[in-house]
Amino acid sequence: MRFAFWLSHSKITVEGRKNIPKDKPVIFAPNHQNALMDPLALVCTNKLQTVWLARADIFKSKTFRVILNFLKIWPVYRIRDGKENLSNNEDIFAKVIRLLENRQSVALFPEAAHSGKRQMLPHKKAIPRIALEAEEKNGFQLNLQIVPVGISYSHYWKFNRSLLVQYGEPIPIDNFWVDYDVNPQKAMLDLRDQIHEKLRALVIDIPSQKYYREYELIRLLAAKTYATKKFFGKNKALQLFRAEKELIDKLETLETQSPDEFNVLIEQLHQYESEIEKAGFNNRQIENTEKAHRLKTSAKLAFALATLPVFVSGLLFNGIPFIVSRAIAIRKVKDRTFLSSFNFVLGLIIFPVFYLAIYFILLHPRFSGQISLLLLILMPFLGKATYWLLQFYGDVALQTLYLAGRKKYKWKIGNLIKKRRTMIELILNKVNF
Numbered sequence: 001m002r003f004a005f006w007l008s009h010s011k012i013t014v015e016g017r018k019n020i021p022k023d024k025p026v027i028f029a030p031n032h033q034n035a036l037m038d039p040l041a042l043v044c045t046n047k048l049q050t051v052w053l054a055r056a057d058i059f060k061s062k063t064f065r066v067i068l069n070f071l072k073i074w075p076v077y078r079i080r081d082g083k084e085n086l087s088n089n090e091d092i093f094a095k096v097i098r099l100l101e102n103r104q105s106v107a108l109f110p111e112a113a114h115s116g117k118r119q120m121l122p123h124k125k126a127i128p129r130i131a132l133e134a135e136e137k138n139g140f141q142l143n144l145q146i147v148p149v150g151i152s153y154s155h156y157w158k159f160n161r162s163l164l165v166q167y168g169e170p171i172p173i174d175n176f177w178v179d180y181d182v183n184p185q186k187a188m189l190d191l192r193d194q195i196h197e198k199l200r201a202l203v204i205d206i207p208s209q210k211y212y213r214e215y216e217l218i219r220l221l222a223a224k225t226y227a228t229k230k231f232f233g234k235n236k237a238l239q240l241f242r243a244e245k246e247l248i249d250k251l252e253t254l255e256t257q258s259p260d261e262f263n264v265l266i267e268q269l270h271q272y273e274s275e276i277e278k279a280g281f282n283n284r285q286i287e288n289t290e291k292a293h294r295l296k297t298s299a300k301l302a303f304a305l306a307t308l309p310v311f312v313s314g315l316l317f318n319g320i321p322f323i324v325s326r327a328i329a330i331r332k333v334k335d336r337t338f339l340s341s342f343n344f345v346l347g348l349i350i351f352p353v354f355y356l357a358i359y360f361i362l363l364h365p366r367f368s369g370q371i372s373l374l375l376l377i378l379m380p381f382l383g384k385a386t387y388w389l390l391q392f393y394g395d396v397a398l399q400t401l402y403l404a405g406r407k408k409y410k411w412k413i414g415n416l417i418k419k420r421r422t423m424i425e426l427i428l429n430k431v432n433f
């Protein structure tokens with residue numbers, strides 16, 4: 001599972017693992033934006049064997065229920081699952097409390113649903129209730145800790161995206177002893193709000209409903225430049241994350257306090273977006289072409305030609321299962337939030353089956369045992385390399401066309417590059433950098 005998870009991402013950065021308490025009961029409280037991939041982000045970045053609580057509607061199938069229980073996933077019932085089922089939570093919570101009494105770890109999403117956006121949903125009271133009831137039952141001597149976990153993806157469903165997982169400082173529950181004794185309901189709400197506050201510091205949370213898409217485009221446009229203007233840390237992933245977070249916060253302030261200025265920025269953004277779409281490009285392509293340099297691009301072109309055998313080999317071993325799994329996902333998955341999870345689970349089945357078929361049908365009969373086994377082992381690595389090379393070839397082709405293409409083409413790209421720079425400068429000026 002860890003290997004497959006590594007294959008799915010270009011880079012996985014983990015921060016704050018030292019914040020996970022040792023020899024203490026732990027409740028992980030992560031944000032939830034990407035279905036099954038969010039639990040995997042925790043499972044694959046710490047050593048604890050955590051029991052997960054998930055919404056009850058995914059347990060309807062008896063077969064699936066058995067599988068989920070085997071994977072240490074238990075149901076939590078909500079009002080939408082029927083009032084008659086809410087009493088089932090008592091048994092589940094009792095089992096969870098017994099786990100915590102044995103210094104085990106539990107995880108559930110405080111939002112109780114996934115958004116599919118860089119937006120946190122309102123938090124529910126499940127975590128505070130479990131934590132405070134567990135401590136009350138044990139005279140507030142458990143030393144239970146709640147660890148907020150921020151999960152951030154460069155993209156939600158594209159293959160080979162980057163991932164940042166941040167384990168925040170734990171929240172000790174014994175601090176709420178006195179308040180819970182006086183007013184249990186208020187203590188639950190206060191703990192819920194503290195979890196929300198701690199978790200929000202670890203994620204990109206775009207509050208605007210009306211202009212969410214525009215916030216996202218501004219983040220993609222200007223965050224890297226913003227990150228070069230201010231130092232947030234040596235780690236590149238954290239540097240970019242903190243730059244994005246501060247940029248979003250400043251945009252929120254601009255939208256709230258200076259709506260006229262904000263509207264001017266949005267109008268300019270729409271105009272820029274319309275122009276690059278009309279020209280048949282996207283922001284990433286313009287950003288890449290801006291980096292074109294004759295000597296460097298020539299070296300890249302030579303590297304591209306030299307790696308063609310690797311690309312072709314990877315394509316032969318991985319092209320069919322990759323295309324098939326994504327074709328099935330597009331046809332079957334209606335909610336894009338589940339695309340990444342569906343592709344991941346389907347890939348765990350399709351790719352090994354295809355690899356073994358290639359091994360027994362083509363490789364084993366033609367090559368020695370050692371060579372055919374080596375090729376079998378290399379198949380997934382070649383697939384990862386091929387996906388990266390495909391994007392690399394596209395970037396090199398655009399840079400080569402820009403440097404050596406016709407004047408009309410060079411003028412069009414050059415004009416878009418200038419407009420992109422102007423747009424970034426406008427964004428940075430508006431947020432008073």
